[in-house]
Amino acid sequence: MSSAFRWIRGIVATTLFVGVLATAEHLYGQFPGVPPARWSKGPQFPEPEEELYGVAANGKMYVVGGYGVNGDPIGMLWEYDPATGKWAKKKSMPLRAHHAALSEYQGKIYVFGGYKLYPVPGQTAGGGWEPIDNTWVYDPAKDSWKALEPMPTKRGSPVAVEVNGQIYVIGGAIPEPGTKEVAVFPNRAARSVGTNEAYNPETNKWETRSAMPTARNHAFAGAVNGRIYVIGGRITSPFITVASNLDIVEEYDPATNTWGGSGARTPMPTARSGGGWTTYNGKIYVAGGEIQTRQMLAAFRALEAYDPATNTWAILPSVPLPRHGVATAALGNKIHFVSGKISSGGYNDPGVLLTTGSHDVLEVPDK
Numbered sequence: 001m002s003s004a005f006r007w008i009r010g011i012v013a014t015t016l017f018v019g020v021l022a023t024a025e026h027l028y029g030q031f032p033g034v035p036p037a038r039w040s041k042g043p044q045f046p047e048p049e050e051e052l053y054g055v056a057a058n059g060k061m062y063v064v065g066g067y068g069v070n071g072d073p074i075g076m077l078w079e080y081d082p083a084t085g086k087w088a089k090k091k092s093m094p095l096r097a098h099h100a101a102l103s104e105y106q107g108k109i110y111v112f113g114g115y116k117l118y119p120v121p122g123q124t125a126g127g128g129w130e131p132i133d134n135t136w137v138y139d140p141a142k143d144s145w146k147a148l149e150p151m152p153t154k155r156g157s158p159v160a161v162e163v164n165g166q167i168y169v170i171g172g173a174i175p176e177p178g179t180k181e182v183a184v185f186p187n188r189a190a191r192s193v194g195t196n197e198a199y200n201p202e203t204n205k206w207e208t209r210s211a212m213p214t215a216r217n218h219a220f221a222g223a224v225n226g227r228i229y230v231i232g233g234r235i236t237s238p239f240i241t242v243a244s245n246l247d248i249v250e251e252y253d254p255a256t257n258t259w260g261g262s263g264a265r266t267p268m269p270t271a272r273s274g275g276g277w278t279t280y281n282g283k284i285y286v287a288g289g290e291i292q293t294r295q296m297l298a299a300f301r302a303l304e305a306y307d308p309a310t311n312t313w314a315i316l317p318s319v320p321l322p323r324h325g326v327a328t329a330a331l332g333n334k335i336h337f338v339s340g341k342i343s344s345g346g347y348n349d350p351g352v353l354l355t356t357g358s359h360d361v362l363e364v365p366d367k
Contacts, residue, residue, distance in 0.1 A: 037316055042336060042359035046087050047076055049355055050341035051098045054276060054327030057140055058107050059083075061336055062090075063327040065098055065114075070126030070348070072117045073098040079140065080338075082331050094145045095134055099218075099238070101160035103167045105201050109138040110148075112169045112199070115156035115238075118183035128183030129238065131156040131174050135199065149204045152197055156184070157238050159221035161228045163254050167199045168209065170230060170252070173217035173238035186239040186346070192217050196252070210257045214248050218273035222284035224308045228252040229265070231286055231306065234273040240292045241346040247271035249306065266311050270302045274345070276328030278335055280364060283307050285316075287337055290324035290344035297344050299324045303362070320360050335362045 051067035060081050066074030075096030079088045093111065100114030115129035131154040137146050155172030162168075175181035176189035184190040194212035199205075212230060218240075219233030230250050234243040249265035252258075272289030279285070289300040301318035319326075323340030330336075337360045347354070 037365065038363045039317060039320060040361045040363065042338075042361045043080075043085050043087060044357040045078070045339040045359050046089070046357070047074075047078065048339050048357040049074060049076070050325035050339075050345070052325055052327040052339050053100065053102045054278070054329035054336065054338060055102045055104050055109055056278075056329040056331055057104045057109055059331065060140070061327075061329045061331055061338070062109055062138075062140070063338055064093065064102060064109070064111065065100060065327075067098045067325065068096075071098065071115070071129060072126075073115075077138070080336070082334070090140075091143050091145065094136065094147070095132070097132060097134070099129070099157040101158045101169055103160040103162045105162050105165070105167060107140065108201075109140070110160065110167055110199070110201065111136045111138065112160050112167075113151055113155045113158055113172065115184075128185045129156060130183040131172070137201070149199075149206060151199075152206050152208060153193075153195055155193065155195060157217040158195075159219050159230060161221050161223045163223050163226055163228060165200070165202065166254065167201065168196060168228060168252070168254065169199065170194075170196045170212055170221070170228070171216050171219055171233065184238055186237070186241050190237040190239075191215075192235050192238075198254070209254070210252075210259060212252070213250060213259050214246070216246060216248075219246075220275065220277035220284070220286045222277060222279035222306075224279065224282050224284065226253075226255065227262075227308065228254065229284060229306065229308055231277070231284065232268050232272055232289070239346070240274060240290050240344050243273075245271040245273050245289070245291060251308070265308075266306075266313060268306065269304050269313050269315060270300065272300050272302065274324040275300065276326040276337060276340075278328045278330045280330040280333065280335065281366070282309060283314075285328070285330075285335055285364075287319050287328055288323045288326045288340060292344045292346055297347055298322065299341065299343055316362070321356055321358050323356065323358075333364045333366045335364060336360075337362070
C-alpha cells in the first residue's frame with residue numbers, strides 16, 4: 001500500500017469519525033445555544049417514599065401516591081408552595097393505589113387507574129397488584145376528592161396526558177388475558193397493553209382511541225404542540241425484576257387519531273422506565289428510572305430532554321441522587337424532583353433505608 005493511499009484513507013476515516021461524533025452531538029448533546037441548567041436544593045419532602053407522582057396546578061406542586069410496605073399503597077397527597085417553601089399534607093386518595101396516572105386540567109388534578117393490594121390467602125404480608133379502573137378528580141381549592149366515570153379498562157402503570165381538553169390514558173399492564181388471574185405477580189405471566197382511552201372532563205365520558213403500536217408500561221410521556229409523545233417504558237411485566245426497558249419514542253396525533261404520522265422519532269439515549277417526567281417550554285424532561293439484571297440492581301441518575309420540533313435529545317446534568325418512582329413537576333422554569341427510591345424495585349430490606357426525602361430543583365434556561 002502506497003504512503004499516499006494510506007494518507008488518503010486516514011483522512012477519509014477521520015472525516016467519517018468526526019461526522020459520526022457530530023451526528024451524535026446533534027442527537028444527544030446539549031441543545032445548541034442553550035446555557036447549561038443549574039441544580040439547587042429545595043425543602044426536604046416530609047414523607048419519603050417510592051412510586052410517587054408529581055403534577056403542577058395553580059403554581060404549586062402536588063405529590064401523590066406511595067408504594068407502601070410490600071405494595072400496600074399509602075395514597076398520600078402533599079402540596080408544595082414555592083412562594084413559602086413549605087410542604088402541606090392534604091386529604092389522601094379515597095382509594096389508596098400505586099402506579100396511577102395523573103394529569104392536570106383547569107386547576108384540578110385527575111387520577112386514573114393504578115394498582116391496589118391483592119392479598120394472598122395464607123400470606124400475612126404483601127401480595128399481588130390488582131389493576132383498577134377508578135377515576136378521581138382532586139380540587140385543590142376545596143381539598144376534596146370526587147369519583148368520576150371509571151375507565152373502560154382496568155390498568156396499572158399507564159401514562160396520562162392532556163391535549164385540548166381531553167385526557168389520554170395510554171398503556172399500562174394487566175394480568176395475562178385468558179387466565180383467571182385478577183392481579184399481577186412477579187412470578188406469573190402479565191401483559192403490557194397499548195390501550196388508549198380519552199377522557200372528557202366536561203362531559204365525564206370516555207372514548208376508545210387508536211392503540212399505541214408498542215404496548216408498554218412504566219413509560220414517560222408529554223404533549224407538545226398538540227401531539228403526545230410516549231417515551232421508553234418496559235415491555236411484558238410491570239415488575240422490573242422480570243421486564244426489559246425500552247428506548248422507543250412514539251408520537252400520537254389526537255386530531256387524526258394516528259400514531260407515527262411525522263415519521264420515526266429518535267430513541268432516548270438511555271433505555272429506562274419507572275422514573276419521572278414533565279414538559280416545559282416545548283421540551284419533555286425525563287429523569288431517573290430503574291433497571292435490574294442478574295448482574296445489577298440500580299436506579300438511574302440520567303436526565304435527558306426531548307425536543308419534538310427537532311427530533312433531538314439533550315443530555316443534561318444528572319440528577320444528584322439516582323432514583324426511581326420520583327415525583328416530577330415544572331413550576332415556571334424550575335423543575336422539581338422529589339423523593340423516590342435510590343435503588344430499583346424488588347429489593348426490600350427493613351434494615352436498609354432506600355427511600356429519600358431529597359428535593360432537587362433544576363433551573364432551566366428560559367429558552
